[in-house]
Amino acid sequence: MVLFQTIFSGSQDALATIQKNPIFFEQAGPRQNIYFNPADVTAGIVTCGGLCPGINDVIRALVMELHYRYKVPRILGFPFGYEGLVKKSGHRPIELTPDKVAHIMNFGGSILGSSRGNQAINDMVDTLCLYGVKMLFCIGGDGTLRGAQAIHEEVKRRKEDIAIVGIPKTIDNDINYVQKTFGFSTAFSKAVEAVNCAHEEAKGAPNGIGLVKLMGRHSGFIAVNAALASKNVNFVLIPESDFDLEGKGAFLEVLKDRIKKRGHSVIIVAEGAGQKYFEDKGEKDQSGNKRLADIGIFMKDRISEYFKKENLNINLKYIDPSYIIRSVPANAEDSVFCGFLAQNAVHAAFAGRTSCVVGIWNNVFTVMPIQLAIAERKVLKPERSTLWRALLASTGQPNRMIAES
Structure with a gap:
């Protein structure tokens, strides 16, 4: 667990806070037991909203972690954001392999493209079911995470077994309870x-x-x-x-x-x-x-x-x-950071976590509910x-x- 508050007025304050009912985040990372059988998993990746340095680094790290560590047989990239999850849009998913993503971190933007705008939730979940997707990784900002939460709610209503995991992307660094976002x-x-x-x-x-x-x-x-x-x-x-x-x-x-x-x-x-x-x-x-x-x-x-x-x-x-x-590629620091976020997103999905966001707090990677991340916007308080x-x-x-x- 990751303690939310780490600065106290003194030792007595620290002890009193911890003894009362301190707030913790769940620490991200691999789990001893996993929920999904990797051999049965088709994973999906979607990138939404404005461009941001590091999107391709996240895509690459997701594919590498899914393929090499969990032996997932099929990874699909849905083009042009949530629009790519709507069949009538005419976009078809791209099968992602380590060879296809090996060098994409050298380029800015997203190899999957992106878009803005609301899509019909029913249509998006229909597409996930059509392709047998068991886990969907949504890379995007506040609006994307709200969309991911809506997808989760429809998946839950249908009683489908699909994990929805968000990876917060905003160049403004304004996602709630996330110390920093990639690309910043x-x-x-x-x-x-x-x-x-x-x-x-x-x-x-x-x-x-x-x-x-x-x-x-x-x-x-x-x-x-x-x-x-x-x-x-x-x-x-x-x-x-x-x-x-x-x-x-x-x-x-x-x-x-x-x-x-x-x-x-x-x-x-x-x-x-x-x-x-x-x-x-x-x-x-x-x-x-x-x-x-x-x-x-x-x-x-x-x-x-x-x-x-x-x-x-x-x-x-x-x-x-x-x-x-x-639109530029990520610098070295962001590139490393993107890798850790993606890996922890995969660990969370395989552990059966859903409707969640991976982030970092007090320099420790965390998993938290999407609802908490979108509850309000993080701002600088002069x-x-x-x-x-x-x-x-x-x-x-x-x-x-x-x-x-």
Whole structure:
């Protein structure tokens, strides 16, 4: 078992917590007894949602673990996400073998392709039954995991024997009770390259400003980690920290002071930041997520307008590397991490676990219910976050950029 809480105020607090009724996660890993007979298993793999570094590493590790360790005779990859589980879509599964996946980790994206959008649960379970799938590995984010839970519920209703196991994939690192998701390390490492280019552009021109938009619909983990890794960033705007644009103490005034004192500035804005400046039209994307307005272009225009009004000439360069970052192959750290996640997903399925997600907590791999993972979204909490305090020390930006009333 993996203890949920590992930091206590003292030894007495630790003892009291453990003696009362402490919360544990189940530790992932192989079990002495397995539920499925490997010779009877057809395994399925599906990748859904946006691209993320490391998907191919996970696919490869799943195939290798299933084939070599458990001797599973048949492994099917369903193309283009949950769409590939719907027969009328016209997609047919691909049989995956070690030879076919041996070198796929050298490429970004997913060899199975991906898609967004809701599919009929009945149709998907029909397909699983048609091909005799006994375990389905769903690689994806919040929406994918909700889909996996719905598939599990239909499987349970039909009394079919199919294990549904999720492997959380989100470049934003915002899955609940998962310490980190695969691809996150690669994503912010790649983002640093764009940030450092913005810094070179900014310092190479009079009153230069480099503005970089990074991923982060609801959470600022990529933005903050990229800033900490780069050490060339002066302002980070994230969804979890409100900011005003104009007025004493607001962002644009603080930015102007920085430009006057230092002659240049680098700004990172997460895609979900500052959405209060846009009208909520209630639009949603194919996955059911709220469609966000483009805060990057908005900030570019507002900064330019403000300094023009202040009669201060600036040289502003705007960079949006989002699709470059999410489409690259995993770095070495993420590649290793992907392998462990996949192996533990296979162990969980063979142990008879279903409606579950493999993750990591306190540096130990865990298995937890999908319902817990999707109960709420993990966000950075500036008021009590050591990560945010480190960011403030690195950038020198004020803790709050709210206009004085």
